[in-house]
Amino acid sequence: MSKGKRGAKRKTQLSLGLLWRQRYLLAMSLPFVVWLIIFKYVPLWGWTMAFQEVKPATFQKPIFEREFVGFGNFVKAFNDRLFAQTMINTLGLSVIGIALGTFAAILFAVMLNEVVFVRFKKVTQTISYLPHFVSWVIIASIAKNVFNDGGVVDSLFGQNFHFMSSNSVLIWFVIVFIDVWKEVGWNAIIYLSSMAGIDPGLYEAAEIDGANRLQRIWHITLPGIRPTIIVLLIMSIGGALNVGMERQMLLSNPLIEDHTMVLSWFSYKRGIGNSDYGLGTAIGVFQSVVGITLLLIANKIAGLIGEDRLI
Numbered sequence: 069m070s071k072g073k074r075g076a077k078r079k080t081q082l083s084l085g086l087l088w089r090q091r092y093l094l095a096m097s098l099p100f101v102v103w104l105i106i107f108k109y110v111p112l113w114g115w116t117m118a119f120q121e122v123k124p125a126t127f128q129k130p131i132f133e134r135e136f137v138g139f140g141n142f143v144k145a146f147n148d149r150l151f152a153q154t155m156i157n158t159l160g161l162s163v164i165g166i167a168l169g170t171f172a173a174i175l176f177a178v179m180l181n182e183v184v185f186v187r188f189k190k191v192t193q194t195i196s197y198l199p200h201f202v203s204w205v206i207i208a209s210i211a212k213n214v215f216n217d218g219g220v221v222d223s224l225f226g227q228n229f230h231f232m233s234s235n236s237v238l239i240w241f242v243i244v245f246i247d248v249w250k251e252v253g254w255n256a257i258i259y260l261s262s263m264a265g266i267d268p269g270l271y272e273a274a275e276i277d278g279a280n281r282l283q284r285i286w287h288i289t290l291p292g293i294r295p296t297i298i299v300l301l302i303m304s305i306g307g308a309l310n311v312g313m314e315r316q317m318l319l320s321n322p323l324i325e326d327h328t329m330v331l332s333w334f335s336y337k338r339g340i341g342n343s344d345y346g347l348g349t350a351i352g353v354f355q356s357v358v359g360i361t362l363l364l365i366a367n368k369i370a371g372l373i374g375e376d377r378l379i
Contacts, residue, residue, distance in 0.1 A: 118142070118350040124343050141350035150334060158330045160237065161316075162308040164244045170301065172252045174293075177259035178285055193260070196253025208318035211246050232321065239324045243315060258300070259293055266292040295376040302370055302377070306363030309355045331355050 087094070121135040145151055176196070183189040199207070214220045215231040222228050231242050266288065274284050313333035320328040331351060339348015371377045 115349065115353055117346050118353045120346050122344075122346040122349070127345060137346070141346045142354065144347055145338070145351050145354065148334075148338070150329060153326060154329045154331055154334045157240075157327055158309055158311050160240050161243065161311050161330065164240055165247060165311075166301070166304045166308070168244055169248050169251065169255060170297070170304070172248050173255035174259055174290075174297065176252050177256040177263065177293075178289060180256065181260060181263045181289065182281065182285070193253065193256075197257065198253070199250045200254035202250070204314045204318055207246065207250055208315070211242075211319060215242060232319070233323045237327060239319075239327050243319055243328070246319070247315060259296060262293040262296040263289060298370050298375045302363065302366045305366040306359050308362055309358050 116131055117134075118141055119136060119138060120131075121137050121140075126134055180189055180193060180196075183192070212219070212232065215229075217228050217230060217233055221231070231238065270288050270292075271284055274288060279287065309331055311330045311332065313330055313336060316328040316330055316333055332355070335348045335351035335355075338351065339345055367377050
């Protein structure tokens with residue numbers, strides 16, 4: 069047997085041995101893999117509707133008997149009068165949300181990490197992430213009572229700010245502010261976990277060298293969680309077009325709908341509302357393809373500047 073074949077056989081034996089040693093871990097992950105295939109990959113077959121004329125009358129037909137329209141549904145979506153504004157709204161909300169959400173989560177995590185009193189730290193962290201579990205229906209009801217004309221804010225300052233009735237980009241900041249308040253505690257958890265992995269000896273050495281608290285945060289804490297920040301940013305950029313429609317629908321009204329309509333809501337209105345399932349699917353496919361493209365671009369840029377990459 070040649071040296072190359074012996075080496076290949078040795079690698080195969082090592083691989084099989086590793087699989088056998090990790091058999092319990094593989095068995096534990098099997099249900100998740102099955103779930104992933106059934107609920108994430110099998111439904112991709114439905115993407116075929118994006119290239120067909122699918123109406124309620126033809127929905128029950130076998131997939132090969134429906135009328136094939138090629139990229140007609142995509143053209144119809146791109147030519148829609150709301151599509152351009154919807155794209156602007158989606159990107160605007162995403163950019164503001166990623167920027168403010170990331171900054172707020174990191175700032176909150178750093179502040180919480182610096183708290184010495186452990187019980188206060190735990191109570192604060194618990195209170196901060198409880199809004200994550202509250203329904204957007206309840207959050208939107210509270211927000212409308214606070215920001216609507218004549219609401220709490222207007223009553224406090226004695227004038228109308230028109231937060232929820234001004235047909236401008238002001239509503240973007242209102243929506244993002246509410247979302248950041250709701251999610252900041254939950255989003256900070258992963259940063260706190262990353263900070264827990266930083267060697268305490270680094271802080272002790274810096275303190276001996278005369279570094280104050282801000283200097284320790286700037287030179288130890290933030291560089292220590294930078295890989296986590298980069299990975300989460302890459303994932304956020306990949307989902308830039310997947311802005312959920314729930315918060316926009318609940319916080320919106322006819323006066324500001326032009327500036328709150330996002331792609332997922334647009335897909336719902338055109339696909340389900342107008343019973344044009346092919347068009348709705350085409351918009352969803354467009355979101356997914358652009359999202360994957362943005363993810364790969366962000367991942368490549370991170371690699372080029374020497375940061376950790378997601379894939």
